[in-house]
Amino acid sequence: xxxxxxxxxxxxxxxxxxxxxxxxxxxxxxxxxxxxxxxxxxxxxxxxxxxxxxxxxxxxxxxxxxxxxxxxxxxxxxxxxxxxxxxxxxxxxxxxxxxxxxxxxxxxxxxxxxxxxxxxxxxxxxxxxxxxxxxxxxxxxxxxxxxxxxxxxxxxxxxxxxxxxxxxxxxxxxxxxxxxxxxxxxxxxxxxxxxxxxxxxxxxxxxxxxxxxxxxxxxxxxxxxxxxxxxxxxxxxxxxxxxxxxxxxxxxxxxxxxxxxxxxxxxxxxxxxxxxxxxxxxxxxxxxxxxxxxxxxxxxxxxxxxxxxxxxxxxxxxxxxxxxxxxxxxxxxxxxxxxxxxxxxxxxxxxxxxxxxxxxxxxxxxxxxxxxxxxxxxxxxxxxxxxxxxxxxxxxxxxxxxxxxxxxxxxxxxxxxxxxxxxxxxxxxxxxxxxxxxxxxxxxxxxxxxxxxxxxxxxxxxxxxxxxxxxxxxxxxxxxxxxxxxxxxxxxxxxxxxxxxxxxxxxxxxxxxxxxxxxxxxxxxxxxxxxxxxxxxxxxxxxxxxxxxxxxxxxxxxxxxxxxxxxx
RNA sequence: CGGGAUGUGGCGCAAUUUGGUAGCGCACCUGUUUUGGGAACAGGGGGCUGCAGGUUCAAAUCCUGUCAUCCCGACCA
Numbered sequence: 001x002x003x004x005x006x007x008x009x010x011x012x013x014x015x016x017x018x019x020x021x022x023x024x025x026x027x028x029x030x031x032x033x034x035x036x037x038x039x040x041x042x043x044x045x046x047x048x049x050x051x052x053x054x055x056x057x058x059x060x061x062x063x064x065x066x067x068x069x070x071x072x073x074x075x076x077x078x079x080x081x082x083x084x085x086x087x088x089x090x091x092x093x094x095x096x097x098x099x100x101x102x103x104x105x106x107x108x109x110x111x112x113x114x115x116x117x118x119x120x121x122x123x124x125x126x127x128x129x130x131x132x133x134x135x136x137x138x139x140x141x142x143x144x145x146x147x148x149x150x151x152x153x154x155x156x157x158x159x160x161x162x163x164x165x166x167x168x169x170x171x172x173x174x175x176x177x178x179x180x181x182x183x184x185x186x187x188x189x190x191x192x193x194x195x196x197x198x199x200x201x202x203x204x205x206x207x208x209x210x211x212x213x214x215x216x217x218x219x220x221x222x223x224x225x226x227x228x229x230x231x232x233x234x235x236x237x238x239x240x241x242x243x244x245x246x247x248x249x250x251x252x253x254x255x256x257x258x259x260x261x262x263x264x265x266x267x268x269x270x271x272x273x274x275x276x277x278x279x280x281x282x283x284x285x286x287x288x289x290x291x292x293x294x295x296x297x298x299x300x301x302x303x304x305x306x307x308x309x310x311x312x313x314x315x316x317x318x319x320x321x322x323x324x325x326x327x328x329x330x331x332x333x334x335x336x337x338x339x340x341x342x343x344x345x346x347x348x349x350x351x352x353x354x355x356x357x358x359x360x361x362x363x364x365x366x367x368x369x370x371x372x373x374x375x376x377x378x379x380x381x382x383x384x385x386x387x388x389x390x391x392x393x394x395x396x397x398x399x400x401x402x403x404x405x406x407x408x409x410x411x412x413x414x415x416x417x418x419x420x421x422x423x424x425x426x427x428x429x430x431x432x433x434x435x436x437x438x439x440x441x442x443x444x445x446x447x448x449x450x451x452x453x454x455x456x457x458x459x460x461x462x463x464x465x466x467x468x469x470x471x472x473x474x475x476x477x478x479x480x481x482x483x484x485x486x487x488x489x490x491x492x493x494x495x496x497x498x499x500x501x502x503x504x505x506x507x508x509x510x511x512x513x514x515x516x517x518x519x520x521x522x523x524x525x526x527x528x529x530x531x532x533x534x535x536x537x538x539x540x541x542x543x544x545x546x547x548x549x550x551x552x553x554x555x556x557x558x559x560x561x562x563x564x565x566x567x568x
Numbered sequence: 569c570g571g572g573a574u575g576u577g578g579c580g581c582a583a584u585u586u587g588g589u590a591g592c593g594c595a596c597c598u599g600u601u602u603u604g605g606g607a608a609c610a611g612g613g614g615g616c617u618g619c620a621g622g623u624u625c626a627a628a629u630c631c632u633g634u635c636a637u638c639c640c641g642a643c644c645a
Contacts, residue, residue: 014594014606015580019638039637093569145569148639263645282645305644322643336645393644487603520605538604547604 002499002509003478005525009046012525022218024461025150027469031528033456040147040155047529048456050477052158055455056137058189058474059160066182068133068162073115075139079105081114085428089290090317096141096155108141113425113447116163120443121431127167130433130443131175135162137452149218151457152413158453163421164446167435172444176208176420179448183212183416186450191472192459195412197223198232199419209236209419213412214458221412224394228404235313237394238355238401245360247381258373262337264302267373271364278302279363279377281339283349284311285327286318295327299341299365299385300354304392311391333368340366340374341383352389353379413458414451421445469530470552479507480568481531485519485538495537498546498564507568527551533568 010032019036020026028034033048044052060070079097082088088095088107096108109115116134124132140159147155164175180196187194192214199211211233213223225231261267268275280302286294296315300306311320328334333346345351357363359380367374377383397406423442425431432440463470471477480502484495492513499509510531512522519538526534526549536547544561559567 011578011595013579018574018580021639036637145642146639280645308642322645339645483604485604516603518603518605518607520603520607522606523604524606536604 002482002503002511003046005510005512006514008510012528020150022149022152022457022461023464024457025152027464027528027530028150028457028460031469031530034151036150038155040144040153042151042154042156042453047477051456051459051471051475052452054475054477055190055452055459056160059137059186059450059452062182062186062189063135063160063162065185066133066178068135068164068179068182070136071119071134072136073109073112073119073138075109075141077107077109077115079107081118081429082107085114085425087114094142094144096143109138110140110142111159111449112136112138112161113163113421113445114429116161117425117429117431117445120165121429124165125433127433127435127441131164131166131171133162133164133175133179135160135448149457151453152218153220154453157451160450160452162448164448165431165443166445167433167441167443169444172420172422172446176418176446179446180210180418183418183448183450187212187415189474190455190459191474192415192455192462194415195223195225195231197225197412198236199417209417211414212416212418214415214462215410215412216458216461217411218461219411219413221414222409223412224398224400224407224409226400226402226405226407228400228402230400230402230404230407232401234307234394234409235309237310237390237398237407239390239392239394240399240401240403241355241358241388242361244358244380247360247378250360250362250378250381251376253374253377253382255367255369255372255374257371259371261371261373267364268302271373271375273364275303276301277364279340279353279357279365280304281341281366282306283323283327283334283339284315285321285323286315287321288318293327295323295331295348296350296352297339297346298352298354298389298391299357299363300392301356302364304354304395306391307393310393311389314389314391335366335368335370338366338368338370338372340368341377341385342368343383345386350386352387353385354392355388355390357385357388413454413461415455415458416448416450418448419446421447464530467524468528471530471532473532476531477508477529478510478531479533481510481512481526481529481534483512483519483522483526483534483536483538485522485536488541491537491539491541494541494546494561495535498535498537498561501565502568505565535564535567 012032013030016026017029020029032045035043037043079088098106137160139156141156144155147153166172166175194212194214197211197213199209222234224237258270261270264275264278264280279299281297281299283295283297286296357379362376362378364373364375365377396409400407423444426443426445431443435441459475460469463472482495482499484492499511502509532551534549534551540546545558546564547556548559548567549556
């Protein structure tokens with residue numbers, strides 16, 4: 001049955017809603033695909049549901065092709081499982097927690113690793129059962145500090161999450177590759193542009209991890225790419241360390257007076273050096289998931305700032321904050337503006353350096369005395385660190401870690417994430433199977449996610465013009481949109497007839513059969529709603545002709561009634 | 569979490585400064601005319617002005633508190 005606009009639950013809006021900023025959000029609201037129910041929480045109207053269902057269908061087909069089987073977990077979960085893996089605490093404020101009438105703790109699942117792991121543990125116990133890959137398409141709940149962009153970052157959203165279970169690392173690699181390939185097929189079929197970037201595994205644990213980003217200026221993720229094909233999330237960019245140099249013959253370190261030079265800028269000005277010659281020692285406060293606060297110090301080249309996201313990744317699962325006046329009061333040896341590495345270190349403060357700080361490099365840095373800096377301080381001779389932390393900002397022009405050329409920075413929206421979880425969850429939840437020798441071995445896992453509702457926003461954002469949406473064929477709420485224009489009965493009858501002919505061929509149709517609605521309104525709504533192919537049954541009907549309108553190219557041409565079907 | 573802005577029929581806004589019966593456009597309903605780019609005329613329905621308290625003869629408007637929403641930022645030592 002065609003979808004009839006005369007009875008469809010739809011009201012298009014002529015003006016942009018005041019609370020929408022992003023174009024895709026405005027259009028989805030105006031064209032009647034979604035309604036806001038609360039901050040970051042949306043109601044799906046018939047048209048929106050149709051687009052979402054199209055995306056889900058493609059995902060399901062490709063999951064099946066990759067050998068994954070669909071299951072469905074509750075979104076409402078008891079605390080236990082999340083307690084075992086530590087995530088009840090680790091997830092922090094982003095977790096929606098609630099209690100039942102008996103005061104038992106529950107949560108609305110932000111993701112389902114634990115449940116999948118426990119399900120496999122529940123039913124399987126032999127290597128013969130593996131590998132197995134399960135997935136679901138489910139609502140997820142995350143109490144985002146700041147929901148934004150409509151469907152782009154919601155507090156409730158739909159995600160396809162898949163998990164693979166293998167007996168060994170080799171199996172995991174295969175499962176991972178199968179999902180990765182499926183993702184490429186899915187995004188190609190959806191007609192969405194994507195870049196695969198190396199990602200930081202972060203709080204999820206595990207090793208290999210890649211993100212699928214859709215390049216977009218409104219993206220929240222910054223990624224880098226090189227002419228040679230390297231691509232990575234900024235959090236995951238590993239700064240290449242230069243070769244260690246000889247210490248032989250380097251001049252001895254010398255402390256000089258540098259009054260009123262508490263910032264890199266003033267120091268550079270006063271000493272006639274460049275910012276890159278200086279070593280800036282940044283004091284950061286780490287807050288552990290349990291809420292414990294401690295300080296660390298990181299030496300980075302003075303011409304760079306700390307990248308908070310990279311720092312968070314480097315010190316995960318701790319949160320990273322700037323050290324406050326309070327923090328400094330506890331460590332009077334730290335002279336703000338003149339902090340430098342100290343022999344033996346500061347009591348209770350670990351000292352890390354940037355990867356560029358290698359043996360034989362010489363630096364101008366704070367002397368830990370007000371108004372004094374030390375010049376020619378050589379790493380490996382005059383100071384040492386407790387380790388390397390790569391937390392300095394990445395800049396356009398920096399070399400790619402694999403030598404494939406200078407990096408360029410771009411923004412993207414994360415639409416998919418694949419990674420090799422390894423044994424973190426299997427170990428925590430004791431998922432083991434018997435191998436062929438009858439010995440218990442821990443299963444290794446992979447986890448693979450696609451943001452379904454986010455994809456609706458990404459596709460809308462990438463496929464629109466000033467008049468409205470223009471869906472890719474694969475996700476359009478209908479294959480063809482038929483407008484009955486004018487007041488003549490024959491126009492409506494013809495539109496009706498064509499609609500049923502398309503339906504008989506298996507095509508889906510939206511039919512604008514609204515009586516007493518002016519053509520201008522109908523054309524405007526057709527453009528707003530964004531089905532890529534529009535057929536207009538109007539004054540041409542008298543001559544057995546209709547107008548075929550390609551919404552994407554804007555091309556319109558008159559075709560004989562009996563050839564309409566050939567236009568699609 | 570920090571900063572900024574805003575809450576008035578379904579949507580977009582005005583009236584708030586200077587307290588005095590809550591208004592406009594869109595949408596909706598009825599009728600007549602109109603029908604290939606968001607029609608015209610006439611008539612009509614719909615709002616305890618986010619919520620709670622206070623001041624006042626009188627509060628959308630002033631005061632206090634509270635809730636919500638949107639945007640920006642997340643600390644450049």
